[in-house]
Amino acid sequence: MTTTATRTLSSTVEIPLLGFGTYLIPQAEAAAAVGEALKAGYRHIDTAEFYANEDGVGAGLRAANLERKSVFITTKLWPGNAAWGQTPKTTETTLAALDQSLAKLKLDYVDLYLIHAPFEKEQRLAQWRGLVELKKQGKTRSIGVSNFNINHLEELKAAGLPQPEANQIELHPWSQKPELVGYLEKHGIVPIAYSSLVPLSTWRTAPGHASGKTAQMKQDSEASPFKALAKKYGKTESQILLRWAVQKNWPVLPKSTRPERIRENADLFSFSLDAGDMAAIAKMDRGDGIAWGSQDPVKAK
Numbered sequence: 099m100t101t102t103a104t105r106t107l108s109s110t111v112e113i114p115l116l117g118f119g120t121y122l123i124p125q126a127e128a129a130a131a132v133g134e135a136l137k138a139g140y141r142h143i144d145t146a147e148f149y150a151n152e153d154g155v156g157a158g159l160r161a162a163n164l165e166r167k168s169v170f171i172t173t174k175l176w177p178g179n180a181a182w183g184q185t186p187k188t189t190e191t192t193l194a195a196l197d198q199s200l201a202k203l204k205l206d207y208v209d210l211y212l213i214h215a216p217f218e219k220e221q222r223l224a225q226w227r228g229l230v231e232l233k234k235q236g237k238t239r240s241i242g243v244s245n246f247n248i249n250h251l252e253e254l255k256a257a258g259l260p261q262p263e264a265n266q267i268e269l270h271p272w273s274q275k276p277e278l279v280g281y282l283e284k285h286g287i288v289p290i291a292y293s294s295l296v297p298l299s300t301w302r303t304a305p306g307h308a309s310g311k312t313a314q315m316k317q318d319s320e321a322s323p324f325k326a327l328a329k330k331y332g333k334t335e336s337q338i339l340l341r342w343a344v345q346k347n348w349p350v351l352p353k354s355t356r357p358e359r360i361r362e363n364a365d366l367f368s369f370s371l372d373a374g375d376m377a378a379i380a381k382m383d384r385g386d387g388i389a390w391g392s393q394d395p396v397k398a399k
């Protein structure tokens with residue numbers, strides 16, 4: 099089984115299509131989960147300042163004793179959100195934030211640093227200037243954004259700033275964002291898919307793992323068409339959802355704390371969905387994402 103397929107992010111950086119998500123993995127469990135993922139062949143780990151588990155992620159990475167350059171590590175700047183009573187980060191506090199993340203991860207550099215969401219209109223450009231500087235300093239090999247829509251990306255362009263190399267967005271058959279994804283592909287910005295497993299009935303069912311998934315959506319998950327596809331391909335629903343994305347050449351970030359699921363989610367390159375099934379899935383789009391309890395953050399002003 100190969101788990102090492104990559105997509106080109108820039109002239110010098112390749113991003114593995116299979117990544118391991120760590121949102122909602124508590125600090126105390128992060129090292130073990132990351133250890134399981136690395137053992138299962140994942141070579142791309144996604145964390146964030148906001149997840150409050152960077153120490154654990156770094157510990158899991160060190161315990162695996164792999165060559166640093168063989169693992170792709172992403173972390174994210176929390177931009178601050180005045181609507182939640184937070185102080186928006188400036189260029190200066192952005193520079194300090196990556197230093198803090200690196201100290202927690204105990205790393206000299208990350209492979210990708212992202213602005214987590216386009217919350218702060220007044221500071222968005224200042225934060226992006228910070229990321230451009232951090233790349234120059236070698237503290238991150240590449241830079242990107244997350245939850246940015248076309249208008250937010252155009253804002254960076256209008257300011258004459260370098261374009262992001264990636265945009266991490268909620269992307270699954272129920273939220274396909276065709277216009278945004280078309281824009282990203284056209285401009286050479288790699289879409290990274292998060293919350294690929296939203297249509298599963300087992301998605302975020304643990305206490306406290308909130309989302310905007312409605313009662314109707316939960317009911318739809320029970321009678322999902324992915325069950326039939328899973329049967330047809332002799333795979334699981336999760337593998338079908340993840341395969342759909344990697345077949346589009348989008349990196350995915352499945353999260354689990356269960357070793358058997360971590361291994362299952364890595365088996366994406368031994369089969370492919372046929373053109374008829376890809377076309378059927380293309381018709382399942384329902385619009386905005388629901389992983390954030392509030393609105394899909396691509397809608398931020």
Ligand SMILES: NC(=O)c1ccc[n+]([C@@H]2O[C@H](COP(=O)([O-])OP(=O)(O)OC[C@H]3O[C@@H](n4cnc5c(N)ncnc54)[C@H](OP(=O)(O)O)[C@@H]3O)[C@@H](O)[C@H]2O)c1
Nearest residue numbers: 119120121292293294295300301302336351352353354355
């Ligand atoms: N940039 C952003 O704004 C943003 C937002 C959301 C997520 N993300 C990133 O994307 C990653 C993935 O998104 P996500 O955490 O929302 O959800 P996800 O990976 O799509 O799904 C995780 C959920 O599905 C369950 N699950 C995992 N594998 C399964 C399997 N094989 N069979 C059945 N159920 C399975 C997990 O439960 P168990 O853990 O109990 O297995 C968990 O409840 C995050 O961890 C994070 O790194 C980024």
